[in-house]
Amino acid sequence: MTRAGATVLLVSHSHDEFGIERVADGLRRRGARPVRLNVDRFPRSLTLSTALGAGGVRRRLEDAGAGLSGEEISAVWLRRLWAPNLGEGIAEAYRAACVRESMAALTGWLRGLPARRWVNEPAAEDRAQDKLLQLATAAAAGLRIPETLVTNDAAEVRALFARLEGNVVAKMLTPFSMSLSGGAPFVFTRAVSAADLEALSGLRQSPMVFQERIPKARELRVAYVDGRCFPGALDASRYEAIAADWRHPDVVAAGVGWEQGALPRDVEARLGAFMRALGLVFGAIDLICTPDGEHVFLEVNPAGEWGMLERDLGLPIADALAEALLASTENP
Structure with a gap:
């Protein structure tokens, strides 16, 4: 398949604009066809289907009346993979199960795509x-790398703090929250003080990362x-x-x-x-x-942010991503 025939799936969410639009423009300039999949619109506003049978596997995406077969997709950019949006009107007792089912259907559909190029x-x-x-x-x-400790043991933290003469920061292993609104709480990397060593009981509920402050x-x-x-x-x-x-x-x-x-x-x-x-x-x-x-x-x-580097410094990151997505679609 040539560049002019390449269909590239851009997986993101509805509020993502700057970076994904620049990559889409870069793909169009190279003769490719970008197709956006905003996963926060699934399962309420778009349809994904995976059918398996004697004829093999068939995958289809339907969005606003337009259809796309999974076999048409040459490359996939996993820009952002958000939890499905169930909207209102579902009993809370069933919400978690429905989110799991929707996410399983979504990730199964994506992972089975026969695309020859993934980022990532x-x-x-x-x-x-x-x-x-x-x-x-x-x-x-x-x-x-910095000296690093992941633990729920307060004694280990105090020993690290003493060995590094107080030059220690604390952080999370995973993001504390993920929210499209940006209003959810977030735990930043912060310096550990001597007073903090007397307030480590919370480690029994949530281990943390303690790291040498460079x-x-x-x-x-x-x-x-x-x-x-x-x-x-x-x-x-x-x-x-x-x-x-x-x-x-x-x-x-x-x-x-x-x-x-x-x-x-x-x-x-x-x-x-x-x-x-x-x-x-x-x-x-x-x-x-x-x-x-x-x-x-x-x-x-x-899946980290880079838009500020392109916007503020003029670094051609979107074009590099477009090239990377097309790197394996030059020839059949």
Whole structure:
């Protein structure tokens, strides 16, 4: 199949605009046909069907009267996979079960698509969500990582705090919440104080990540696309006294903006080895650059944000994603 014949499925949600529209434009300029699947409209407003029988497997998407066969899809971008939207009028006793059934139908439909190119392949993306696996894989690729402890044992936390002389931050292994409205609570990375050591009883309800606090000159968000690195940087001296997490509202309110970033070639090579080991074509990678110029790996989000880097710095990330999605559709 040639580029002009490629149909690319863009999986996201209705409130996602900047990045996905730029990738769609990049695909159109290359002669491909982007088709958007807003999963927050399933199962109420769009229809997915998987039929299995003597004739094989048939998959179909119906949206606003337009139909698409699964066999037409050459590539898939898993931009965002949100929980199905059941709307109102369903008894709460059945809501959780209906969400599970809808998600199982949706993910089963997606995983069975015969697309030859995925960004990212679902099994690889699921596996890469494991933050401990990320850190171990990064270290094996030659990247420096912070000393890390995941525990529900308060004594272990106190011992780490003493060994690192109080230079410890706390964070979650997974996002605390996921909301299209943006109004749900969110747990940011925060510095651990001596007073916090006396209030660790909550670990028995929810283990946490405790990590060495790395001195920062800059923090980098690197959009990695199929072997290419697009780095943006933040001047940590402008906000480290405010919060340990650049996503914190107080840091945003301070007007700290993205600047052009750069990576040494050896760091780029190690990031490439790390991403290949995880089987990821795309990821948003977070690094710290220390005052001594050393780069320290924090994590990768396989579906992380990059739009601010393209918008503020002009980095051609959307075009790189379009190219990556078409990389395997040049020839039959």
